[in-house]
Amino acid sequence: MAQAQAPHPPLQGMQLVIGTIAVSLAVFMNVLDTSIANVAIPTISGDLGVSADQGTWVITSFAVANAISVPLTGWLTDRIGQVRLFLASIVLFVVSSWMCGLAPTLPLLLLSRVIQGAVAGPMIPLSQALLLGAYPREKAPIALSMWAMTTLIAPVAGPILGGWISDNISWPWIFYVNIPVGIAAAAATWAIFRKRESVVKKAPIDGVGLGLLIIWVGSLQIMLDKGKDLDWFSSTTIVVLALTAVIGFAFFVVWELTADHPVVDLSLFARRNFTGGTVALSIGYGLYFGNLVLLPLWLQTDIGYTATDAGLVMAPVGLFAILLSPVTGKFLPRTDPRYISTASFCTFALCFWMRSRYTTGVDTWALTLPTLIQGIAMAGFFIPLVSITLSGLHGSRIPAASGLSNFVRIMCGGIGTSIFQTAWDHRTILHHAQLTEQANAYNPVFAQQMTGMGSVGLDQAQSYGLFNNMATQQAAQLGVNDLFYLSSAIFIALIALIWITKPERAGGADAGAAASAAH
Structure with a gap:
């Protein structure tokens, strides 16, 4: 020894x-x-x-x-x-x-x-x-x-x-x-x-648990990534991946709860503070990260932004996050972290609601303002939630708890990216079908539009092509708005998870060290 x-x-x-x-x-x-x-x-x-x-x-x-x-x-x-x-x-x-x-x-x-x-x-x-x-x-x-x-x-x-x-x-x-x-x-x-x-x-390693972890997480992620291309559950490959993920997860849970040296200490989920804090943090991070990928993708593919301009739109999130994070750290020991987390989630909800009002003619200020406000939410997001998650744990359990919470959070970030991309495609297709089902000769508004396009020298094929392009852009806009609105609603719903916890006061540097592990 x-x-x-x-x-x-x-x-x-x-x-x-x-x-x-x-x-x-x-x-x-x-x-x-x-x-x-x-x-x-x-x-x-x-x-x-x-x-x-x-x-x-x-x-x-x-x-x-x-x-x-x-x-x-x-x-x-x-x-x-x-x-x-x-x-x-x-x-x-x-x-x-x-x-x-x-x-x-x-x-x-x-x-x-x-x-x-x-x-x-x-x-x-x-x-x-x-x-x-x-x-x-x-x-x-x-x-x-x-x-x-x-x-x-x-x-x-x-x-x-x-x-x-x-x-x-x-x-x-x-x-x-x-x-x-x-x-x-x-x-x-x-x-x-x-x-x-x-x-x-020489420390023992839970090889079986690690193998099961790789199998179910890998299968789940491949299923989410390939689902759209293979038409989801009409594909044998997707069905097999889904079954592998579910069975692998079930075996993983049973094994980790009974192993002498588990790679992941799942017994931590028996604690309400750990469960409420981890789930709220992980789902919130999945929503944040999914939108972090979706927003620049939408700006470049549908609004005509360059990669540089899309990056600059995302940049203001850091301003308030950097300025206010030290303030959060200063006040956290003196107040209930649930209040700070609730304010953070409400601010996230406000940001995504503002984005759900976007149109295809959105200007730079309307894009930048929610991103700027989101920095306020970021400053109160990580540290209070992790202080809740690790609250009441013995010092010897904090590394395992921090590692497990980190694992769930990072995994939700990857899954959120896949889900948002697929959901955007599905909502775009749905809105495109709804917009074009009115495009027929019996609709006087549509007929008038076609006549107007013809008067400027476009033939019928060109007029229909132009209309389809406009409908596609509008459908993509409506699809991304749906996801922004849903993100706002989920952030509000997650507040309930914060308030099922009962955080205990932690001490000084140790609490700070644990909280910083959230990043």
Whole structure:
């Protein structure tokens, strides 16, 4: 049995500065990749000769692989050591980013993204551990606030950087930009942290549980991604994938509840705080992330925005998020986190309701205002909900609880992307059918429109083609409005989950560390 190790002394001076920058660079690179590809999906899809909904697999493949690898962080840390695992995660992330940029076809790009997502899993929880170990205990809030700022800036920079690169260079460079950042982060991490390795021990791994986890999550995600192309349950492939996901999930739950060393501690769901907080956070994140992908896709495919302009529309979300997050952290210990979470969800609902009023003639201000307000919601979204989720847990259970909550959240982000893309297609088709069913010679309004088009020199075929294009654009607009409105309603409904919890007051730096794990 490994002997207990005395904690390493805090870093000081330039070592502390360089160590903080190194860890922050790695986190920035990781979080950036969750959003940098969002605005580039139409460009990637067109270049690789696939549809836009197939292009969204670039996002979901990363998210699902990342979700599966997160629960393994604790076991890998015991076997390899914190510093070595963190370094390996950075280096492999750089290699897989290079592979993404070189990929000539969608299957190879998706394979590279799966590898990238898998190796990224340990990076965020280990970055928190290294930072907290590098700072004196009384300065832990400073370390965590700097860490949180990084995770808020990266999603804002992602769409802007991704859009500019797609428009002005070429899409592979959205992955190549990770290479110099990753090399710098790895070199600095090795220089500062190599003598601060954690104790290594031989820990058992739940191989059966891990295998079942991969089977049911993978089957579910492939089913959601391929469903539209294969006409859902009229396809044998989709039926088989659905059955595999359901059976695999059932076996996974039974196995994990009875295993001696489960890869995921499902008994945590017996706690109302954990269940209410995790479900509210995960569904809310799935809605947020699904819309984060849908909005720039709609702007580019139907409103005529460039990738750069779509990225700039998404950028204001970071303004209030960055300014107000420290305020949230300051007031959280003094108030009931349920109030902050409720205000956050109401603000999200307001943003999506405002977007549900969009028309095809929407102007830049109408697009930007809800995004700006959404930053207020973001500032009160993560930290209060995770403080609720982890409330009342013994310190020894917090890493497992944080890992499980993170796993569910990331998985819901990937699933949300797939569902939103499919739902948008279905609603667009439905609205198009409703709009065109009135297009016949017996409708005097339609006949008048056709006559008007003919008077400007269009023949009948051209007039019908122009009308169909207008109907298609309007149908896509109505479809995206439906999803914005539904998102608003779901956020309101989720407030009930927040209030079934009864959070207990947690203490200082430990609570902050746990809460920061939400990101």
